[in-house]
Structures are given as C-alpha cells and as structure tokens.
Amino acid sequence: MAKDVPGVLKSVAQMGFTGVEFAGYYGYTAEQLRKMLDEDHLACYGSHISLDDLSEANFEKTVAFNQTLGNKLVTVASLPGRSHKDMQGLLETTRQFNELAAKLKKHGIMLAFHNHVTEFQQIDGQLFWDAFFGNTDKDVKIQFDIGNAMAAGQQAAPFLVKFPGRLMSVHVKDHSNTNSNALLGEGDEHWADVIPLLQGRNGPRWFIIEQEDYPYPSLECAKRCLDTFKKMMGIEP
16 A cells, blocks of 8 residues: 555455555545545445544544545544553543544544454453443444454454444454464454354444455455455355
8 A cells, every 4th residue: 555555446446345444545635545446436444543633633634534535434443551551541531432422423423443452451350342342332333353352362252242233343354373474264263153243233334354464465365365254254256
C-alpha cells in the first residue's frame, strides 16, 4: 500500500475481495480513495483510527472523511496508557467510548474496539477484555482479532458469543506458537469451533482477512488466505 495504493486495490478486487479496511490513507484524500474503490467495485468495510481522531478538534473531519468513503465502522485499536493501569483508568476510557459511540451514531457511524494481546491480561482480578466490554454500552461494538487472541493463548469461540449483537467485524487471522509464518488454517486456532459462530445469526457483518508475516509475497498471501477462508465458510470459489 505504501508503494502503490491503486495497484493494491485493483489486485485484491481481482482476487475476489469485496471490500477493504483501511489502517492509514497514505496521503490520499477521501474523495480519491472513494473513486478508486468505486472503480474496483470495492466497499469500505472499516477504518482503524486513533482516539485523537475523535477529539473535539478532529471529530467533524473524521466523520466527513468516513462518510465520503461510505464507511459505517471506525475502530480504535490502541488505548491510552492509563486504561491498562488499573480499573479506574479503564472506567475512564469506557466512559469516553460510550460518549463517542453516541456522538458517532448520530452520523450513521459505529465505533468499535479492536483487541491485541494485552486485552487478555488481568486488571484488578478481571480479564481486561471482559471488563472493557462489560462497562461499555451496546453501541460500542466489537472487532475481534482472532490471531491476536490466539497469541495471548485464548481460543476465539468463547469471546465471539459473550456480547450478542455487538460483534460487527472479525480479523480472520491465525497464530502458531511454532510457525511465525503460518497462514490462515495453519496455526493453533480451533476453526471448527469458530466457523459455525461466524456463520450464525450473531456472527459479524464484516470479515477482514489479515496476515502480518509473509512466507510468500504479501499479495499472494492475501489470495491464499482468502481462498482458505472461502473453503472454511463453504463459499464457492
């Protein structure tokens, strides 16, 4: 993406992807990106942003950018340091998320939180992930990263059903303790338990294929993972 945004979008569209999630815009305007997406018949399935993007100074600009993209889900994947310090810090952050989710909802945009490994550590005797979503409103949505949870030693299935109606997006990614280059289906995740939940009535609206280590060129990895996911889901190629 850093080298050739238009080329990458065309490539993933040709592979059979129907949409993309952004994590940075590489200097392009929302209008330029939307034009590329439309030309390649791709939708915007989400965007990773920072809490600062939702500050009072930046809120309207962030909303306008995502509305131009046609994006309905913005996801925060990094929290202030105080959030992991103690329960008081966590509750301050959950109140902030509740307020921001309510503001964004008025503009037709949902707010989600994306887990990394640290969300599966304990905070004042509770699992951070449980405490965070247990203290946020239903309008604060979940983007669950399966690979990150597995890296923390947690199988995804129990978490995918904990807060019904809030799971909007899933990062479909594997993790292996013995093979850092494991592609989807080659790691330690129990996909036989996960796939029925992804297909169920409370399954996510969007599936984001993600790979962070590359045994093959990155675009080839994307195609291999997409093909594997389609087989897992019983989707005709």
